[in-house]
Amino acid sequence: MEEWKEGFRWNLLAREWKIAAAGFPVILPLLHGSFGLGPEFFSAMLFSGFLLFLSALDIRYGMIFDRFLFPMGISGLLLDLSCGWWRMAEGLAAAFLLGGLLLLIRWVSHGGLGGGDVKFGWVLGLWLGWEAGLMALMLAFFLGSLFGIGVFFYRRHARMELPFGPFLSVGAFFAMLYGERIMTWYLKMI
Numbered sequence: 153m154e155e156w157k158e159g160f161r162w163n164l165l166a167r168e169w170k171i172a173a174a175g176f177p178v179i180l181p182l183l184h185g186s187f188g189l190g191p192e193f194f195s196a197m198l199f200s201g202f203l204l205f206l207s208a209l210d211i212r213y214g215m216i217f218d219r220f221l222f223p224m225g226i227s228g229l230l231l232d233l234s235c236g237w238w239r240m241a242e243g244l245a246a247a248f249l250l251g252g253l254l255l256l257i258r259w260v261s262h263g264g265l266g267g268g269d270v271k272f273g274w275v276l277g278l279w280l281g282w283e284a285g286l287m288a289l290m291l292a293f294f295l296g297s298l299f300g301i302g303v304f305f306y307r308r309h310a311r312m313e314l315p316f317g318p319f320l321s322v323g324a325f326f327a328m329l330y331g332e333r334i335m336t337w338y339l340k341m342i
Contacts (some may be wrong), residue, residue: 168212172204177206179325186329195231196328199279202227203321206272212319220277228278240280247277248286253316269316276324284331285324291334292316292323 179200187193202224210216225247232243251274258265277285296319303312326334 155320163240168205168208171208172201175204175215176201182329199328200228200325203325207318207321209287210259210268214266214313214316216266216272218268218271221271225275225278228275241294242281243278245277246280246282246285247274249282250274250277250289253289265316269320274319276320280324280327283335284327287331287334288320288323288327290323291326295319295322 167317176197180197181191183196183200187196191299202220204222206216209220228243229240232240241249254273258267258270273285273289276288280288296314296316298315299319303314332340
């Protein structure tokens with residue numbers, strides 16, 4: 153972490169790209185199984201690459217940087233626009249919904265949630281839309297809670313800050329792939 157305090161250095165990110173690339177052999181079969189080899193596969197692959205990279209950054213540095221969220225957001229907006237104006241409007245509405253919810257949580261928790269997570273939620277809304285975006289948030293909070301409980305019991309009295317970006321990424325990935333199936337299963341359980 154000390155090396156990061158000196159200032160932003162692109163060469164420090166080389167290992168995060170390698171970590172993100174190492175995740176592709178795991179996720180490519182899942183993407184292919186869900187989308188085939190059509191245009192959705194390639195946009196899902198781009199989205200997954202962003203998710204892997206941002207997760208690696210947040211785990212290592214405890215931050216999600218705007219300089220990486222910006223191209224992810226622009227890509228999502230352009231993909232929305234390629235599907236039509238209505239999809240772009242839905243993506244923008246979802247961005248404000250998800251970003252607004254996370255901003256509210258940040259405000260209520262007095263900064264317990266980072267500003268990068270709020271902006272990440274905004275970008276996820278552009279990519280996922282409001283239904284899958286809300287599913288991603290629900291999954292992220294569920295997985296983060298389980299992990300936090302495990303850490304609490306493992307390190308009883310130690311205070312530990314957990315980066316939330318990786319949980320948002322995992323939630324977004326599974327909401328993209330299995331959001332409808334998860335919702336159907338959940339509604340059957342009620």
